[in-house]
Amino acid sequence: MIHGYWHPKGSASRFSATFEVNDLQRYSVTLEDGTTYRGDVSKLDISERLGNVARKITLEDGSLFTTLENDKVDELFKGRQKLNSFIHYLETHYRAIFVAIIVTFASGFAFFKWGIPWTSEKIAHALPYETNELIASGSMKFLDKAIFDESNLTKEKQQEVSKHFYDKLALLSLSDEKKIVYKLHFRSWKMGSTEIPNALALPSGDIVVTDKFIELAKNQDEIDAVLLHEMGHIVHRHGLEMMIEGTFITVAVMMITGDTSGMSDFGVGLGTALISSSYSRGHESEADRYAFDKMLQAKIDPKSFSNIMQRMTEYMATENNSSTSKDNNFLDYFASHPSTKERIEIANRYSECFRQGLTVCGI
Amino acid sequence: MEALHFSGKGSEYFKIWIVNVLLTIITIGIYYPWAKVRNRRYFYANTNLANRNFEYHATGKQLLLGFLIGVFLFSVYTFVTQIAPQFAGIFMILFMLILPWLIWRSLMFNMRVTSFSNVHFSFKGSLGRSYAIFLGYPLVGFLLLMVVGGLASTLIPALNGSGDVPTNKTALAIGSIIFGLLIIFGYIFMIALIRAKSKEYIIGNSYYGQGAFSTKLETKEFIKIYAKAFGLILIPLIIMAIGMSSLHYGGGAEIVFIVGYFGTLLGMLVIMAYVVSRERAYIYKNTLLDNKVTFKSTLGAREFAFVMFTNFLLVVFTIGLATPWAKVRVARLMLANTLVDTSVGFDEYITQQQSSVSAIGEQIGEAFDVDIDVGF
Numbered sequence: 001m002i003h004g005y006w007h008p009k010g011s012a013s014r015f016s017a018t019f020e021v022n023d024l025q026r027y028s029v030t031l032e033d034g035t036t037y038r039g040d041v042s043k044l045d046i047s048e049r050l051g052n053v054a055r056k057i058t059l060e061d062g063s064l065f066t067t068l069e070n071d072k073v074d075e076l077f078k079g080r081q082k083l084n085s086f087i088h089y090l091e092t093h094y095r096a097i098f099v100a101i102i103v104t105f106a107s108g109f110a111f112f113k114w115g116i117p118w119t120s121e122k123i124a125h126a127l128p129y130e131t132n133e134l135i136a137s138g139s140m141k142f143l144d145k146a147i148f149d150e151s152n153l154t155k156e157k158q159q160e161v162s163k164h165f166y167d168k169l170a171l172l173s174l175s176d177e178k179k180i181v182y183k184l185h186f187r188s189w190k191m192g193s194t195e196i197p198n199a200l201a202l203p204s205g206d207i208v209v210t211d212k213f214i215e216l217a218k219n220q221d222e223i224d225a226v227l228l229h230e231m232g233h234i235v236h237r238h239g240l241e242m243m244i245e246g247t248f249i250t251v252a253v254m255m256i257t258g259d260t261s262g263m264s265d266f267g268v269g270l271g272t273a274l275i276s277s278s279y280s281r282g283h284e285s286e287a288d289r290y291a292f293d294k295m296l297q298a299k300i301d302p303k304s305f306s307n308i309m310q311r312m313t314e315y316m317a318t319e320n321n322s323s324t325s326k327d328n329n330f331l332d333y334f335a336s337h338p339s340t341k342e343r344i345e346i347a348n349r350y351s352e353c354f355r356q357g358l359t360v361c362g363i
Numbered sequence: 364m365e366a367l368h369f370s371g372k373g374s375e376y377f378k379i380w381i382v383n384v385l386l387t388i389i390t391i392g393i394y395y396p397w398a399k400v401r402n403r404r405y406f407y408a409n410t411n412l413a414n415r416n417f418e419y420h421a422t423g424k425q426l427l428l429g430f431l432i433g434v435f436l437f438s439v440y441t442f443v444t445q446i447a448p449q450f451a452g453i454f455m456i457l458f459m460l461i462l463p464w465l466i467w468r469s470l471m472f473n474m475r476v477t478s479f480s481n482v483h484f485s486f487k488g489s490l491g492r493s494y495a496i497f498l499g500y501p502l503v504g505f506l507l508l509m510v511v512g513g514l515a516s517t518l519i520p521a522l523n524g525s526g527d528v529p530t531n532k533t534a535l536a537i538g539s540i541i542f543g544l545l546i547i548f549g550y551i552f553m554i555a556l557i558r559a560k561s562k563e564y565i566i567g568n569s570y571y572g573q574g575a576f577s578t579k580l581e582t583k584e585f586i587k588i589y590a591k592a593f594g595l596i597l598i599p600l601i602i603m604a605i606g607m608s609s610l611h612y613g614g615g616a617e618i619v620f621i622v623g624y625f626g627t628l629l630g631m632l633v634i635m636a637y638v639v640s641r642e643r644a645y646i647y648k649n650t651l652l653d654n655k656v657t658f659k660s661t662l663g664a665r666e667f668a669f670v671m672f673t674n675f676l677l678v679v680f681t682i683g684l685a686t687p688w689a690k691v692r693v694a695r696l697m698l699a700n701t702l703v704d705t706s707v708g709f710d711e712y713i714t715q716q717q718s719s720v721s722a723i724g725e726q727i728g729e730a731f732d733v734d735i736d737v738g739f
Contacts, residue, residue: 007481010714012572014415014480048400053408054416064481087386087401091378101684102384107388135446243445250441251434341700 004067006031008344019057019065029065036109037063046077048084117282120244129179133242136204143208151186151211156185161214169224171296173231180205180234194319197312198239201230203239216311225291225305232290236274239285245279288343292350296359302350313340364659365705367698371409373688379405380687396430397423406694409476413705415480421722429726433553436727440487463493468724474569475717482712488568496560504553511549551593555585562646572712576654580646588641595634629672636668662700670696
């Protein structure tokens, strides 16, 4: 016998009542005054078990019997709500909870670590090439307006670097994607009084090199190494990938934190920044590998890459000697580039292959 | 008067919550609507008043279609604004245009699927009024502020004097202050007006069975609350200033970051808690059911801010695992501070016939964080 309350259909008024089922699968709800409602068990609508919240059994005539004696209801209607019983089983067994925690963390980690980058890469490459041009439209103008100044390099120097780029490097990537049209731009980039040595690639095929970078490069091989790295970003469609990844992160984070109120927004921004920078570290490594492979093909020593990287890092370090190494450690988590040390190590391994005269390196 | 009582437990809810998360992950999100129903039901059904409980009646199946549409639209929005940020403005306008509809549909749906002691709530507000409040008022306010801003940008340079006319510094200062105050108070007034009107619209068109809720809210009460909150905004600004100055006195980047981050957070929480608790007290005091059942909120700003801040720390330092306890704490606090006059009794209330409403609007709204709920 189950104790609870009986409500007439749609009414807030209620009466103490008991609920019973006989051998013939007929139920009876009996009120204190002796009134009894009977019917066939199969006609009952029983709400799902959820923790210990009041269970609702809706009778044929729309009236309602509610009870807190959940276990008795489960016992009585065993096998009737299979899926719900399974979920309730999970919710009440510590072993299942433990597994749930482990699986949740493992799959959450796998999803962010491999799932999102993998899917984004597939989508980025499935989209038509023109998407790359679409996302970069206007970027060059914006950069010119916001950070770059005109290059101070001589026309001759620019022509020399350009000629080599279009005649030699651009041809190396023909096998990857025929639609890419590379354009090389020379600019000067200053932050305060510091000239920044850098090279960057836009998804549209535009590559910008700064004056300071050309100045720091000791030979053509070093320039080639960096330009090939930038071409790697373009061939691998990293710009597009980052946007797709951004979409995924935002949607996933929204779903995860969806019902934890606005408070989570504070954590979300931080988390998103950390995840995105971890993805772009992956992109940098991929662009590095692209550059090394092409360098082996073109008989350029990958060592040039580590040389120029090291020189640029040292230059920046002496320029900002105010920022101590302690701060850098803290900011490392946000760094979009893999640590220079790591990159140089890989370059050296490729260089080893180069010295053995290999054009393919098994790393 | 009797306080509401939350009978759920953090440990029990944790198990439900983690299973929800697990099933949502292994079904790549499809389970989400069912998870949401289980979450909601847990909170509604554990909300008790006079030994009777609330109930949430929506089903996962009902929410699924709206959920899929919502996720799709949100993904498109996120992706397009990443590719072409210039479209963000167009999206904003589109969103503003459908927002009143989303709110209206959400209200109808959410009220209909909520019951207390076997009697359903309902919402009978008009769509037109929703547009007036959530689109009309903001638009008018925006235009007015534009006019004031335009006036300021023409008048202030004029005061500055031109050519050989000497600058009248006093006039310039007074002019700037007047316009500054005009804009700040204009802004506060608009928010207070919209808030008062929207609360009147939502509460005044809600029904419990055949019983109608009614409320009469004055904009000036909201202005008082917001004006004081505006004064409180100075707190996080001061904390941030301290954070910044510590940099000059040799503090490292970490300290600035931590002081700035947690200080701003705490400051914003205090303001939020102040506004929520004062608004709540005022609204509940002026709300009636059937012209006889009265309500009261005893939520204190300090208590609320304390729970929210400790919850934040709890959630952050357990990488989210303590979320269920955090939610239970909030529910407990809110309900214990919600008082209802139960002397009239509820026995006479009867569910009214209602046409069914799909959950599409409600779910799209949720995807874009439009939070319209029965809530306490």
